[in-house]
Amino acid sequence: MTGLWLLIVNVLLVAALAAYVLLRERKIRKRDRQEERPARDYPRQEVSIPNANRILEDTGQSLKDSDMEELKERLCNVLEREKLYLNPDIRVGDLAERLYTNKSYLAQTIKIKLNKNFCQLVHYYRVREAMRIYAQNPDLTITQLCRRVGFNSMTTFNTAFGRNTGYTPAEWCKEYRKHNEAKEKEKA
Numbered sequence: 001m002t003g004l005w006l007l008i009v010n011v012l013l014v015a016a017l018a019a020y021v022l023l024r025e026r027k028i029r030k031r032d033r034q035e036e037r038p039a040r041d042y043p044r045q046e047v048s049i050p051n052a053n054r055i056l057e058d059t060g061q062s063l064k065d066s067d068m069e070e071l072k073e074r075l076c077n078v079l080e081r082e083k084l085y086l087n088p089d090i091r092v093g094d095l096a097e098r099l100y101t102n103k104s105y106l107a108q109t110i111k112i113k114l115n116k117n118f119c120q121l122v123h124y125y126r127v128r129e130a131m132r133i134y135a136q137n138p139d140l141t142i143t144q145l146c147r148r149v150g151f152n153s154m155t156t157f158n159t160a161f162g163r164n165t166g167y168t169p170a171e172w173c174k175e176y177r178k179h180n181e182a183k184e185k186e187k188a
Contacts, residue, residue: 063105071106072113074099085125088150092118123160126150130161134173138180142169 063071078098084090095118096106110121126149134145143154146169151157161169 063108067105068109068113071099071101071109075106075109079121079125083125083129085122086129086148086150088152090122090150120163122150123156124164126157127161127164130157130169131165131172131176134176138173138177142173145169 075095078095079085084095084098087094092103092107096103099106107118110116110118114121116124130145130149133148134140140148142157146154146157149157151160158168161167161172165172167175
């Protein structure tokens with residue numbers, strides 16, 4: 001009987017030790033992922049959202065062209081002014097809430113007025129921002145650039161960059177440096 005109790009205690013100890021090791025590994029991986037995230041160049045600001053009625057209620061109908069045009073303008077303004085696309089976790093619902101509309105109307109407006117889906121629109125703005133940042137700091141690596149503009153994956157960054165410029169990020173950076181060197185030689 002003592003041998004059975006000893007076996008049970010040993011099994012429980014091994015199970016507890018295994019659970020501890022798994023939890024510790026998860027915590028370490030979570031911390032490592034958080035440390036990999038780039039520091040943001042923009043200051044965090046508390047945005048107070050005024051109490052306003054939603055301008056577009058979900059009635060199951062399509063938007064009028066004038067409503068889509070107005071929503072498109074507000075969308076472009078908020079993306080350019082607040083650079084929400086730099087958030088790697090941005091979702092269409094987050095943006096819809098910020099614009100006082102719903103996901104369906106926002107997605108429909110992006111599709112019809114901008115001829116893109118939500119991901120393509122976010123990638124477009126991120127690639128533009130990557131080009132602007134690289135122009136200001138050509139010492140950045142492609143990986144640093146990728147993380148700084150909100151991409152979580154180099155593959156997605158390369159694909160998005162290619163779709164929006166026709167170049168890979170490395171090719172574009174090389175061409176940009178060549179172009180600047182040629183300008184410098186002309187000045188001299």
